[in-house]
């Protein structure tokens with residue numbers, strides 16, 4: 001039996017339309033399922049908690065964007081009893097990209113339902129701050145990239161752009177506006193006991209798989225099965241050069257440029273000279289001065305395309 005957690009509001013309301021199409025397919029194929037609609041932010045965590053609290057084997061299929069996937073991961077009580085499937089209906093869908101899953105919902109449903117798939121334990125990260133911790137399944141950011149993501153979440157323009165299937169453009173608009181005001185800061189980054197000092201740091205992106213922000217290969221060599229966190233630090237670059245950097249990130253060609261450093265490790269600690277924005281999977285995690293990162297030892301299993 002499949003438990004579908006559906007965010008009808010993903011991609012600014014398209015989630016519901018997509019679910020209706022998929023539900024027709026489930027009925028045609030005589031598939032046994034239950035559907036649980038999310039009714040508000042964080043509700044996906046609550047649903048996932050309810051579905052997994054009794055330690056029985058459960059299959060959960062997420063229909064939503066990266067934010068919904070983050071909420072489900074954070075709600076699951078006993079990760080090793082859970083098999084996850086994923087139908088991307090968000091505006092970024094980096095989780096699907098990171099695991100080579102189809103971006104078209106009907107094709108993604110096919111991966112879940114057909115026997116031509118395999119199931120593998122996958123990495124999830126955890127961010128620990130002074131105020132608590134949260135898990136992430138794709139990526140996060142500390143600094144300027146988190147400012148962009150937090151502003152995008154509040155943007156009314158995002159809704160409009162999603163409606164005309166250009167949701168990703170919002171990040172370009174906000175980048176251009178916020179870059180003008182952003183003040184880079186000093187920071188230290190410690191990876192597996194080695195500490196690096198950065199001046200004029202813009203942001204540290206941290207990832208499980210290569211993708212962030214709707215297809216940017218921010219850490220091209222990240223491997224979602226290696227129990228390591230990958231980091232990309234951007235620092236000490238003139239602001240105008242940052243603009244030329246972003247198109248290169250889509251191709252993963254930024255990593256050897258001056259002002260960009262990529263790292264990989266089991267543990268990382270980042271300390272900023274002042275509190276700054278944090279995002280996890282595109283969702284806001286407030287402002288912090290320091291945080292630590294690692295992969296969770298307990299892994300969920302994910303249905304993957306052969």
Ligand SMILES: Nc1ncnc2c1ncn2[C@@H]1O[C@H](COP(=O)(O)OP(=O)(O)OP(=O)(O)O)[C@@H](O)[C@H]1O
Nearest residue numbers: 010011038039041064065066067068090091092093
């Ligand atoms: N019924 C609902 N009404 C309003 N918001 C909801 C509802 N259900 C979930 N949400 C919120 O919707 C937000 C966006 O969801 P999600 O990230 O899945 O889609 P997206 O923003 O379109 O995709 P992406 O993260 O890939 O850009 C999440 O923060 C979630 O908490």
